[in-house]
Amino acid sequence: MHINIEKVSHQYETKQGMLPVLKDLSLSIKRKGFTAIVGPSGCGKSTITRLVSGLIKPTQGSIFISNKKITSPLSTVGMAFQNPVLLEWRNVIKNIILPLEIVSKNMTYNQKISNALDLLKLVGLEEFENNLPSELSGGMKQRVSLCRSLVHSPEVLILDEPFAALDAFTKEDLWDVMHKLKKERDFTCILITHDLREAVYLADQVIVLSGRPASLQYDVKTNFNEEKKISDLYSSEVSQLLATLRNQIEIAQNKND
Amino acid sequence: MIRINNFIIPLFSLIIFCLLWELLVWYNNWPNYKMASPSDLWPAFWKFKHLFLIYGWETFWRTVVGLILSVLVGLSLGILMGFSKTIRIGLYPILVGFNAIPKATVVPVIALIFVGMHNMNTIIIVILISFFPICVSISIGLSTLEREYEDILLSLGANKFEIFYKIALPKTLPEFFGALKVSTTLAFIGTNLMEIIEPHGKGLGHLFDSGKISADYPLMFAVLITLAIMGIFLYYIVVYLENIFAGWAIRK
Numbered sequence: 001m002h003i004n005i006e007k008v009s010h011q012y013e014t015k016q017g018m019l020p021v022l023k024d025l026s027l028s029i030k031r032k033g034f035t036a037i038v039g040p041s042g043c044g045k046s047t048i049t050r051l052v053s054g055l056i057k058p059t060q061g062s063i064f065i066s067n068k069k070i071t072s073p074l075s076t077v078g079m080a081f082q083n084p085v086l087l088e089w090r091n092v093i094k095n096i097i098l099p100l101e102i103v104s105k106n107m108t109y110n111q112k113i114s115n116a117l118d119l120l121k122l123v124g125l126e127e128f129e130n131n132l133p134s135e136l137s138g139g140m141k142q143r144v145s146l147c148r149s150l151v152h153s154p155e156v157l158i159l160d161e162p163f164a165a166l167d168a169f170t171k172e173d174l175w176d177v178m179h180k181l182k183k184e185r186d187f188t189c190i191l192i193t194h195d196l197r198e199a200v201y202l203a204d205q206v207i208v209l210s211g212r213p214a215s216l217q218y219d220v221k222t223n224f225n226e227e228k229k230i231s232d233l234y235s236s237e238v239s240q241l242l243a244t245l246r247n248q249i250e251i252a253q254n255k256n257d
Numbered sequence: 258m259i260r261i262n263n264f265i266i267p268l269f270s271l272i273i274f275c276l277l278w279e280l281l282v283w284y285n286n287w288p289n290y291k292m293a294s295p296s297d298l299w300p301a302f303w304k305f306k307h308l309f310l311i312y313g314w315e316t317f318w319r320t321v322v323g324l325i326l327s328v329l330v331g332l333s334l335g336i337l338m339g340f341s342k343t344i345r346i347g348l349y350p351i352l353v354g355f356n357a358i359p360k361a362t363v364v365p366v367i368a369l370i371f372v373g374m375h376n377m378n379t380i381i382i383v384i385l386i387s388f389f390p391i392c393v394s395i396s397i398g399l400s401t402l403e404r405e406y407e408d409i410l411l412s413l414g415a416n417k418f419e420i421f422y423k424i425a426l427p428k429t430l431p432e433f434f435g436a437l438k439v440s441t442t443l444a445f446i447g448t449n450l451m452e453i454i455e456p457h458g459k460g461l462g463h464l465f466d467s468g469k470i471s472a473d474y475p476l477m478f479a480v481l482i483t484l485a486i487m488g489i490f491l492y493y494i495v496v497y498l499e500n501i502f503a504g505w506a507i508r509k
Contacts, residue, residue, distance in 0.1 A: 072414065073412050073413060075414050077413075079409060079412050081405050083403070083405055085406050087423075087427070088428075088505055088506065089427050089428075089505040098409070098423070102415045148409075152413070
C-alpha cells in the first residue's frame with residue numbers, strides 16, 4: 001500500500017492558543033517502502049504517526065492509503081511506540097494476540113496463538129511465551145511490542161521511536177530483527193526516529209522535516225546496499241550521507257530559533 | 258516454606274504484642290477497670306460466648322453486605338468519573354464534602370429516616386463510609402491511563418467498551434484492591450457506629466455498649482479484640498482475591 005500525504009497542515013489547541021505543528025506537508029511513500037522521518041525535537045513527527053493511523057484528523061489536507069482517504073482508524077495498520085506499552089497482567093503470547101481480539105474476532109484461539117508464535121520465533125523469543133512482561137528486559141519487551149504490532153498482518157507499520165530507549169548494542173540487535181521482519185512480512189513502514197544511523201540503516205528513504213511548523217525539507221534515497229550490514233555504516237559513502245543529514249537537521253533546528 | 262512463614266511470622270508478632278500488653282498492665286499494676294489485660298479477655302469471652310457468636314455473626318454479615326454494596330457504588334461512580342471529565346469535576350466537591358462530614362452525625366439522620374429498619378440503616382452507614390476510597394482510586398486509575406495504551410487499541414478501530422474491559426479495568430485492579438483494603442477496615446467502623454450510637458439490641462456494638470453500662474471492662478476489650486480479628490479475617494480474604502485477580506502486580 002502506498003501512502004500519500006497531501007498538503008497536510010495540523011494545529012493543536014493549547015492554553016496559549018493554536019499551535020501549528022505541520023504546515024503544507026506533502027510526501028509519498030511507495031508500496032512496501034521503508035521511510036524514516038527525522039527532524040528536530042517537537043517538530044511534529046509523532047503527529048504524523050497519529051494522522052496516518054487515523055487517530056486524529058488533519059486540520060487541512062488529506063492522507064491517502066492506496067488512494068483511499070483516511071477518515072478513521074484502519075485495521076490494516078500496526079503501531080509500536082518508544083514505550084512498549086505491554087499489558088502487565090497478560091503473558092507474552094497473550095499480549096501479542098491482543099490486536100487479533102479486536103480485528104479478527106472470528107479467528108479461533110489456537111489460530112491466534114499460532115500466528116503469535118510464528119512472530120515470536122522470528123524475533124527469537126519463543127522460550128518466553130509464558131513469561132510476564134515484568135520478567136523481560138527492555139529489548140525483549142520491545143521485541144514483543146513489535147510482534148504485537150505485526151500479528152494481524154498489517155499492510156502499514158508505524159514505528160514511533162521504538163528503539164530510542166535502548167542501549168547501543170540492543171538497538172543494533174533490534175535493527176537486524178527489524179530487517180528480518182521486513183523481509184518475512186513485507187509491509188509498508190514509517191519509522192520516526194532521532195537516530196540518523198538507524199534511519200539510514202533501516203529505511204530506503206529518509207525524510208528530514210523542518211522545525212515547527214514542519215514541512216518537507218529534505219528527501220533522500222538510502223539504497224546504498226542490497227542487504228545492509230552494520231559494518232556498512234562505517235563506509236565512506238554512508239559517512240557522507242550521515243554528514244549531509246546531520247547538516248540538514250542543523251538547518252531545521254535554526255529555523256526553530 | 259514461604260506459605261508457612263506467611264502464617265508463622267504474623268502469629269509470632271501477635272504473641273509478642275499480647276505479651277507486651279500483659280507486661281504493661283502487670284508492671285503498672287493496673288486494675289482491670291482501668292485497662293484489661295489479655296489474660297482477662299478469655300474469661301470474659303467465654304462467659305458470653307453465645308452472645309459473641311450471635312452478635313458477631315450479625316455484625317459480620319452486615320459489614321460484608323455493606324462492603325459488597327459499597328464496592329458496587331464506588332465502582333459505578335468511579336467508572337463514570339474516570340471516563341467523563343464533566344461528571345468528575347461536577348461530583349468531586351460533593352463527594353469530598355460528604356466524606357468530610359463525621360459519619361457519627363449522619364447516624365441519627367439515617368436512623369430517623371428509616372425508623373426501625375436496623376439492618377438497612379447499618380448497611381447504609383457502611384456504604385457511606387466505605388465507598389469513597391474505591392470511587393477515588395477507580396476514577397484516578399481510569400483517568401490517568403496513558404494515551405499509548407488507548408492508542409494501540411484505538412488504532413485498530415476498537416470501541417470504548419473494548420478499551421475499558423481489555424485495558425482500563427484490568428490496569429486499575431491493583432489500585433482497586435489497595436482501596437478495598439482501606440474500605441474493609443472502614444466498613445467495621447460503619448457497622449459499629451450504627452450499633453453503638455443507635456443501639457438496636459443487635460451486633461457487637463450493642464455488646465460493647467452493655468459492657469460499658471455494666472462497667473465490665475474485660476467484656477468491652479473482648480469485643481474490641483473480636484472486631485479486630487474479624488477485620489483481619491476480612492482483610493486476608495481481600496488479599497486472597499487480590500492474589501487471584503491482580504497477582505501480576507505484586508512484586509515477588
